[in-house]
Amino acid sequence: MTFPDIMIILARGAGYTILVTIASVSAGLAAGLFLSVLGTLRWKAVSFFLGAYTYVFRSIPVLVLLFLVFFGLPGLGIRISPFVSIVLTLGLISGAYLAEIFRGAMAGVGQDEILAAEASGMNRMQVFLYIIFPQMFRMSIPGMINEFTTVLKYTPFAYTVGIPEIMKEAMSLAVMTLRGLEIYLALGIIYFIIYRLFVMLFMTLEKKYRIPGLAPE
Amino acid sequence: MDPFINDLIVYWPQLLAGLERTLILMVIVSLTGLAGGVCVFYLTLVKSSILHKWTEAYISFFIGTPLLVHLFLMYYGLPQLGIRLSALTVAVIGFTLNVSAYNARYLATAYNGLDKEELEAARAQGFKHSETFRLIILPQVMRLSVPSLTNQVIQNLKDTSVAFLIQYHDLFAQIQEIASSNFHFFKAYMTAALVYLALVSIVVLAARRFERFISLPGFETH
Numbered sequence: 001m002t003f004p005d006i007m008i009i010l011a012r013g014a015g016y017t018i019l020v021t022i023a024s025v026s027a028g029l030a031a032g033l034f035l036s037v038l039g040t041l042r043w044k045a046v047s048f049f050l051g052a053y054t055y056v057f058r059s060i061p062v063l064v065l066l067f068l069v070f071f072g073l074p075g076l077g078i079r080i081s082p083f084v085s086i087v088l089t090l091g092l093i094s095g096a097y098l099a100e101i102f103r104g105a106m107a108g109v110g111q112d113e114i115l116a117a118e119a120s121g122m123n124r125m126q127v128f129l130y131i132i133f134p135q136m137f138r139m140s141i142p143g144m145i146n147e148f149t150t151v152l153k154y155t156p157f158a159y160t161v162g163i164p165e166i167m168k169e170a171m172s173l174a175v176m177t178l179r180g181l182e183i184y185l186a187l188g189i190i191y192f193i194i195y196r197l198f199v200m201l202f203m204t205l206e207k208k209y210r211i212p213g214l215a216p217e
Numbered sequence: 218m219d220p221f222i223n224d225l226i227v228y229w230p231q232l233l234a235g236l237e238r239t240l241i242l243m244v245i246v247s248l249t250g251l252a253g254g255v256c257v258f259y260l261t262l263v264k265s266s267i268l269h270k271w272t273e274a275y276i277s278f279f280i281g282t283p284l285l286v287h288l289f290l291m292y293y294g295l296p297q298l299g300i301r302l303s304a305l306t307v308a309v310i311g312f313t314l315n316v317s318a319y320n321a322r323y324l325a326t327a328y329n330g331l332d333k334e335e336l337e338a339a340r341a342q343g344f345k346h347s348e349t350f351r352l353i354i355l356p357q358v359m360r361l362s363v364p365s366l367t368n369q370v371i372q373n374l375k376d377t378s379v380a381f382l383i384q385y386h387d388l389f390a391q392i393q394e395i396a397s398s399n400f401h402f403f404k405a406y407m408t409a410a411l412v413y414l415a416l417v418s419i420v421v422l423a424a425r426r427f428e429r430f431i432s433l434p435g436f437e438t439h
């Protein structure tokens with residue numbers, strides 16, 4: 001078995017890794033957006049909840065939360081599939097980070113623009129959809145790429161709950177062939193390729209929707 | 218008394234030993250990662266284009282690939298060449314390579330925001346490259362990067378839990394063991410979560426104090 005053979009065998013498992021990454025980032029984006037929109041309400045109880053949420057989920061290690069969800073919750077009678085467990089775990093954690101990124105980007109939207117929109121008769125929903133969101137989203141792109149990378153790099157933990165993604169494939173291949181060195185090296189290269197492909201995709205999207213003069217630093 | 222609390226008391230010495238290993242790993246890799254980060258950052262400033270490319274590739278590779286893969290590569294891959302390293306050694310090397318890449322990135326970002334005229338002035342005064350780096354660039358860049366660097370320490374603390382997957386008997390590994398002996402999984406992992414929350418809180422408080430301590434008026438970082 002040559003090195004390219006190993007790469008090909010592992011690359012077949014990459015689908016699961018990409019699926020877990022995309023599902024987790026989508027969950028994180030939904031959570032982050034929801035939380036940052038809640039934050040604009042400026043209600044005391046809500047702000048306290050948001051602060052606590054981000055603090056807790058930015059402090060607990062991914063592996064601990066994953067084990068709590070997958071092995072711990074059944075003790076309370078809640079049984080969750082491995083896939084949902086990893087997506088929930090990474091979604092909750094990246095949601096906390098993304099909420100912070102969105103909050104920062106939202107603060108960068110000009111107050112006079114919002115005022116002008118309100119003056120021309122837009123309601124709160126319209127202001128958010130047409131004025132705040134398009135700008136905030138563009139400004140958040142560098143932060144989102146970072147968060148995406150972080151999620152991708154945490155997906156190997158999925159093997160601990162039995163999801164057949166590339167880490168698990170690599171481990172069983174290493175046990176069978178006893179050639180861990182080449183296999184884990186190939187694994188690193190595959191992760192790097194996935195990472196580069198996604199970064200390139202984001203960059204292309206960002207260029208396509210860029211507004212001159214409104215590029216994030 | 219709750220049987221789980223009872224177990225915690227019975228296993229107390231083990232838990233403490235695990236906590237100690239977690240903290241040791243965090244402290245070592247935070248220090249080596251900082252030193253490594255400064256070295257890698259220095260290499261990014263070198264004019265030689267080949268070296269520059271390699272340094273960029275290094276940073277990009279370690280930021281783009283999972284730490285767990287590097288740990289497995291060394292722990293399960295190297296024995297193939299007859300090199301057997303202990304879990305702690307593997308963890309220290311793997312974390313250091315990773316954390317150095319991140320720290321170098323933070324320092325480079327801070328460097329980009331620096332007033333380049335100062336560097337020209339230093340060169341005009343006859344400062345050598347190494348002197349400009351040591352006396353002009355590094356002090357400013359380090360100060361500007363303190364929030365990112367302390368965040369990295371928090372990240373290191375959380376990531377030490379990964380080392381349990383290569384048989385390093387850290388805090389999480391010990392809690393794991395208690396859980397698999399008494400089957401109170403939820404309580405065990407909840408305890409782990411709370412302990413990490415407490416540890417992170419301590420580091421956060423220390424980091425804020427440190428940031429205040431080194432802040433210079435007019436050089437506030439955000």
